[in-house]
Amino acid sequence: MNAALRAAVRTVAVVAATALFAGCATTGSKVDPLEPMNRAMFEVHEVVDGNVMRPIAQAYVDYVPELLRLGVSNFYSNIDDFFSGINGLLQGKLEKAGDDFGRVVVNSLFGLGGIFDPASDIGIERGNEDFGQTFTYWGLPVGPYLFVPLFGPSTVVDASGDLVRIVWGPVGSIPYVPLRNSLYGLGYVNLRAAALGASSIVDTAALDRYLFIRNSYLQRRRYLVYDGKPPPEPEEE
Secondary structure, eight states, rough: OOHHHHHHHHHHHHHHHHHHHHHHHHOOOOOOOTHHHHHHHHHHHHHHHHIIIIHHHHHHHHOOHHHHHHHHHHHHHHHHHHHHHHHHHHTTTTTHHHHHHHHHHHHHHHHHTTSSSSHHHTTOOOOOOOOHHHHTTTTTOOEEEEEEEETTTEEEEHHHHHHHHHHHHHGGGGGGHHHHHHHHHHHHHHHHHHHHHHHHHHHHHHHHHHHHHHHHHHHHHHHHHHTTTTOOOOOOO
């Protein structure tokens, strides 16, 4: 274990041990009632991500050929399109579901199992639906904002949707544990590598990184839930 990783582990232990005490000391905003605890978890994330995951993702970008990285991204996106189609059906969005399932068929048959993305080349749009949006559509409350170390910003309903997605995902059904864990790890590194550009924007634009990430996440989720046409937000009391 190198010095950076040892420092990360020590910091994680200290911050995690004080998180609940910090959460009890003060209260957060209406959208983020758990803000003190979330900020503590954000600090844990910053240490681990900055010392471990971000360098791994950067090395992945630096040393893995772009064409191979694109194939990996397309493969996981093809799985996401399938689940987006399911969620489109569950929300009654038949046109979106049809597009998503169409993407899966085209990319699976003509894109070597999703490694290539001919569906985008012929203009089939991605629906970007997920279980968190479906649960909200069904009337489940969004719940408080959460920040989960290594996974990032979320809400109670979105985190529940992510758990359903993981349990039902094809990777989880692979019986050979080393292969299954390797695919989970590759998927995570792929996502983290895709976020490197966003991390740079946050680094340069945000005085308060936590608030910037929280507000951006909640605005984007609201935009997705209402298919790009969100109603006016209620005024703070």
